[in-house]
Amino acid sequence: MEIGDLAKRVAAGERRALARAITLVESARADHKAQAAALLEALPKDRQALRIGLSGTPGVGKSTFIESFGMMLVEQGLKVAVLAVDPSSTRSGGSILGDKTRMDRLSRAEGAFIRPSPSQTHLGGVARRSREVVALCEGAGFDVVLIETVGVGQSETVVAQMADIFLLLLAPAGGDELQGVKRGIMEIADVILINKADGDLKAAATRTCGDYAGALRLLRKRPQDPDGFPKAMMVSAAENTGIEAVWQDLLHLRDWRTAQGFWDKTRAEQARYWFEEEVKTTLLSQLQTPAARAALAELGAAVAQGDKAPTAAAAEFLASLPRHSASKP
Amino acid sequence: MEIGDLAKRVAAGERRALARAITLVESARADHKAQAAALLEALPKDRQALRIGLSGTPGVGKSTFIESFGMMLVEQGLKVAVLAVDPSSTRSGGSILGDKTRMDRLSRAEGAFIRPSPSQTHLGGVARRSREVVALCEGAGFDVVLIETVGVGQSETVVAQMADIFLLLLAPAGGDELQGVKRGIMEIADVILINKADGDLKAAATRTCGDYAGALRLLRKRPQDPDGFPKAMMVSAAENTGIEAVWQDLLHLRDWRTAQGFWDKTRAEQARYWFEEEVKTTLLSQLQTPAARAALAELGAAVAQGDKAPTAAAAEFLASLPRHSASKP
Structure with a gap:
């Protein structure tokens, strides 16, 4: 199919065309890369989705939350895309979203589109492709793009750079089990959601929510945070409570940031960043x-053992690089 | 002076030789760089200082703390070097440690060596030079190297990568002024010190210390943290209370990490990182x-305005780079 044609069909919201466009963007082949660039260029530029990053360790109920949250949006007539950024998917042999059965209703809903993480070990590559898939979904007219990630290394930071709003999902915890948040995530979360605020866990959820609300008050407020944000709140994805309140808070955050000029500013900064x-x-x-990886590993081991100084080893490595290959795009 | 000679005099602890060696390391001249590399290579490799990173916003009493803490160490017969990593020093027109009068006793003490931040705008350059100055101080036989920084951008992360232990100094705060900690610093702090725990501020310091102790409990424990760490504690640099307790805690941290193998592991990882x-x-x-900066700024502006896609603009920029200059070390 011609790229102009494909772009028109993606823009018209055709699912099969979108799936095909994503495959193109995810391909490592040079001719596919050029086609993907032309495709992105040909899509409408005036469409914006609300891009929501979502992180949470396994077991906190991410899939259940996405199912509840996504179904609520779909029932309001909104089009929802769910993507995953999971740099570990190759190693673990499966992607975090490969298991669509955990989002049974959403995966069958008319207004929803679910795409598992591309299998790729290199986070840089995953990041670029994910960002371009988000751009495809915006061009295809989705209203909300949910970008799910797991807490592996830098993946939250990467997702935060392609999201308008970042949610962190946590489970209720007892007083002695509170060390659940990877350091650094508090830095990017706009809203911390304590899930499973139901049944026997409700009291623990209330306590956990208070603890995190207190911790958030210790952090310096960013200019893009309106009064009351970043905030901690309780939800029950299983009982479907609090989900609508989350959505109202996200809309408030969006409207406030738009009115204050932070929305466009952040998007411009993100584009420049990418x-x-x-x-x-x-x-x-x-x-x-x-060859470079082998040399880096060998010299790196010598440096780690104290046999070579970092600067001297770096000079040795750089001298060994092929001179003319460096700047070829 | 010949480099071998200079190395011997640095290793013997001669201050003027050390100052000269630092000037060499900080120089941007190509011949100086080669001499600096040879000098670092010629220094004894079996000397290790306790390298302590220290951060805190202006006004929390960093200079007073360094004066008290440094004098305590000097009076125990230890040799103490105080360095600064301050990427903003050029812009602000003065370095954070230029004002030695704020460390009046320490700057005149026999066992102490104070070196202001090199004036240099590029953080990457500051980082490499600072790391090499730390290595010079280790080679010169210092027991403790204090690396001070201010909360500008990435400077704490950079200092954490050249320190064994990281301290964050805070002032007491009222309930409504608690948002003083830049997000991300909690991630690297081993010990949070609430300074000015004296006089009228003592009650506020106690409350602030409790708040941060609570917040630290919400963060995931790292493998290199023994029981009770990271911790928050109170000091008064002005009244000289709590200073000895800080030192005992740092020694405990060092001994535990050494016994568990984390000390050498972290040093090896840091060397590889650098x-x-x-x-x-x-x-x-x-x-x-x-030329590159101009092209990056121009294309970056087009990307920020949405006129070009990030990937397409990057390809355009890379095609414009001179082909043969890329990999010259």
């Missing part, structure tokens, strides 16, 4: 060749 | 030329 990341990733891709 | 950073920084240095 441009510079793409430049850097390409320049550093010469470190990914088998 | 090796890889040096490689990356050099490869990315081609983005620092005036």
Whole structure:
């Protein structure tokens, strides 16, 4: 199919065209990359989805939350895309969203589109492709794009750079089990959701919610935070309570940031960030060749053992790089 | 002076030789860089200082704390070096440690050496030089190296990568002024010190200390944290109380981490990190030329305005880079 044609069909909201466009964006082939760039260029530029990043460790009920939250949106007539950024998917042999059975109703809903994480070990590559898949979904006219991630290394930071709003999902915890939040995530969360606020866990959820609300007050407020944000609140995805309140809070956050100019400013900064990341990733891709990786590993081991100084080892490595391959795009 | 000679005099602890060696390391001249590398290579490799990172916003009493803490160490017969990593020093027109009068006793003490931050805008450059100055101080036989920084951008993370232990100094705060900690710093702090726990502020300090102790309990424990760490504690640098307790805690932390194998492991990881950073920084240095910066700014503005997609703009930029200059070390 011609790229212009594909772009028109994606823009018209055709699911099969979107799936095909995503496959193109995720491909590593050089001709596919060029086609993907042309496709992105040809899509309507005036469409914006609400892009929501979502993180949470396994067991906190992410799939159940996405199912409840997504169904609520779909029932309001909104179109919802669910994507995953999971740099570990290759290693673990399956993706976090491969198991669509956990989102049974949403995966069959007319207004929803669920896409598992691409299998790819290199986070830089996953990041670029995920960002471009988000752009495809915006061009396809989705109202909300949910970008799910798991707490692996830098993946939250990467997702935060492609999201308008970031949610952290937690389970209720007892006083002695409170060390559940990976350091660094509090930094990017706009809303912390204590899930499973139902039945026997309700009291624990209330306590946990209070603890995190207190901790958030210790952090410096960012300019893009209206009064009361970042906030901690309770939901029960299983009993479907609090879900609508989350949505109202996200809309309030969006409206406030839009009115104050932070919405456009953040989007512009993110676009610039991804441009510079793409430049850097390409320049550093010469470190990914088998020969370069072997040399880095060997010299790195010598440095770690104290046999070579970092700067001297770096000079030795750089002198060994092929001179003319460096800046080829 | 010959480099071998200079190395011997630095290793013998001669202050003027150390100052000269630091000037060499901080120089941007190519011949100086080579001499600095040879000098670092020639220094004894079996000396280790306790490297302590210290951060805190202006007004929390960093200088007073360093004066009290440093004098206590000097009076125990230990040799103490105080360095600063301050990427903002050029812009603000003065360095955070230029004002030695704020450490009046320590700057005149026999066992102490105070070095202001090099004036240099590029954080990457500041980082490498600071790390090499730390290595010079270790080679010169210092027992403790205090690396001070201010909360500007990534400077805490950079300092954490060259420190064994990281301290965050805070002032007492009322219930409504608690948002003083830049998000992300809690991630790297081993000990949070509430300073000014004296006089009228003692009650507020006690409350603030309790608040941060509570917040630290919400963070996931790292493998390198023994029971009770990371911790929050109170000190008064002005009244010299709690200072000795801090030192005992740091020694406990050092001994525990050494016994558990984390000490050597962290040092090896840091050395490897700096090796890889040096490689990356050099490869990315081609983005620092005036022509490259102009092109990045222009394309970046187009991307921010939505006129170009990040990936397409990156390809355009990379195609414009001179082909043969890329990998020259």
